[in-house]
Amino acid sequence: MAELTIEQLVDGVRSGKRRPIARAISLVENGAPKGYELLKRLYPETGQAYAVGLTGSPGVGKSTLASALVSHTRAMGKQIGVISVDPSSPFTQGALLGDRIRLSDHFLDEGVFIRSMGARGHLGGLAQATLEAALVLDAAGKEIVFLETVGTGQSEVEVRSVADTVVLVLMPGSGDAVQALKAGIMEIPNVIAINKCDHPHAKTMLTEVRQMLALGEVERKPSIVLTEAIEGEGIEELWAAVEEHRDWLGPERLLERRRARIAVEVFAIASERAKEHLERKVADDPELQRVLRDVQDRKLDPLSAVRAIVERVFDIQGNGTDSVS
Numbered sequence: 242m243a244e245l246t247i248e249q250l251v252d253g254v255r256s257g258k259r260r261p262i263a264r265a266i267s268l269v270e271n272g273a274p275k276g277y278e279l280l281k282r283l284y285p286e287t288g289q290a291y292a293v294g295l296t297g298s299p300g301v302g303k304s305t306l307a308s309a310l311v312s313h314t315r316a317m318g319k320q321i322g323v324i325s326v327d328p329s330s331p332f333t334q335g336a337l338l339g340d341r342i343r344l345s346d347h348f349l350d351e352g353v354f355i356r357s358m359g360a361r362g363h364l365g366g367l368a369q370a371t372l373e374a375a376l377v378l379d380a381a382g383k384e385i386v387f388l389e390t391v392g393t394g395q396s397e398v399e400v401r402s403v404a405d406t407v408v409l410v411l412m413p414g415s416g417d418a419v420q421a422l423k424a425g426i427m428e429i430p431n432v433i434a435i436n437k438c439d440h441p442h443a444k445t446m447l448t449e450v451r452q453m454l455a456l457g458e459v460e461r462k463p464s465i466v467l468t469e470a471i472e473g474e475g476i477e478e479l480w481a482a483v484e485e486h487r488d489w490l491g492p493e494r495l496l497e498r499r500r501a502r503i504a505v506e507v508f509a510i511a512s513e514r515a516k517e518h519l520e521r522k523v524a525d526d527p528e529l530q531r532v533l534r535d536v537q538d539r540k541l542d543p544l545s546a547v548r549a550i551v552e553r554v555f556d557i558q559g560n561g562t563d564s565v566s
């Protein structure tokens with residue numbers, strides 16, 4: 242394929258067609274200079290898409306729910322994007338097997354763009370790749386972008402930092418509710434979906450979750466919806482709950498939330514870069530390797546080692562009290 246110019250790429254993304262979007266995301270993911278240029282061009286056009294995060298333990302039905310929500314919102318005539326992030330999977334670029342099966346209904350629909358992302362193949366890390374893909378989809382005119390992430394509480398990609406509305410997906414009989422409470426996760430979601438509600442313990446879980454929510458003090462209690470993702474039961478209600486949260490946010494809170502989010506994201510990516518730089522420098526520097534060995538041999542105390550390392554790598558005072566020298 243002939244090299245596309247920046248102009249062609251920008252137009253391609255704006256057209257909302259699948260191939261140019263895929264090409265653009267790949268360029269950005271691979272850290273190509275053209276990808277960087279492209280994002281710079283497209284960024285001013287973003288901020289239109291509404292991002293809905295789906296998070297929850299492995300296997301609760303996030304992808305199946307996403308697929309059902311795509312059908313529902315497509316029926317409303319919306320342009321849709323889906324990004325599925327699985328840090329535990331080595332695969333990338335649409336190759337996650339489960340997602341291919343779960344979301345395959347939409348593969349022929351030009352109004353839907355689906356991207357799966359695994360751990361590998363992203364220069365700059367998964368968090369950055371996710372942000373960039375979301376921006377490309379936004380610029381491509383996708384009105385709603387669903388973002389699926391495994392909610393381990395410590396995953397690299399925290400859904401609350403990328404979504405306007407966060408849906409926590411739970412499933413009955415899994416101890417999920419208890420886990421969620423322990424993790425303090427109840428404060429995060431805006432909507433809770435109890436999926437696989439055909440399960441005999443669904444009602445019990447609903448009661449448990451309600452009791453937990455009664456304990457917490459949050460600005461707005463998440464709504465709870467029972468769903469059966471395979472049959473599409475409760476999907477209308479789930480979407481209504483998302484829209485209700487969106488309405489509650491209103492334009493001002495939404496803008497506030499997004500402003501806070503983008504700052505967090507930029508800072509997180511910058512921190513990630515700094516960390517990589519540090520690791521590389523230490524690995525390549527015999528002097529710093531010696532410092533590490535000295536700590537191991539108890540010839541040097543740990544804080545002096547830290548100081549020596551950050552002074553050398555970042556040219557800053559490493560005693561924790563001073564910043565740039």
Ligand SMILES: Nc1nc2c(ncn2[C@@H]2O[C@H](COP(=O)(O)OP(=O)(O)OP(=O)(O)O)[C@@H](O)[C@H]2O)c(=O)[nH]1
Binds near residue numbers: 298303
């Ligand atoms: N009985 C029942 N099974 C469901 C429901 N929703 C999803 N499943 C099944 O549960 C399994 C996992 O569904 P996925 O949608 O892949 O779950 P996921 O949360 O995306 O999983 P990961 O991406 O691996 O974390 C699949 O076999 C689905 O067919 C439901 O509402 N009821």
Ligand SMILES: [Mg+2]
Binds near residue numbers: 305
């Ligand atoms: Mg999935």
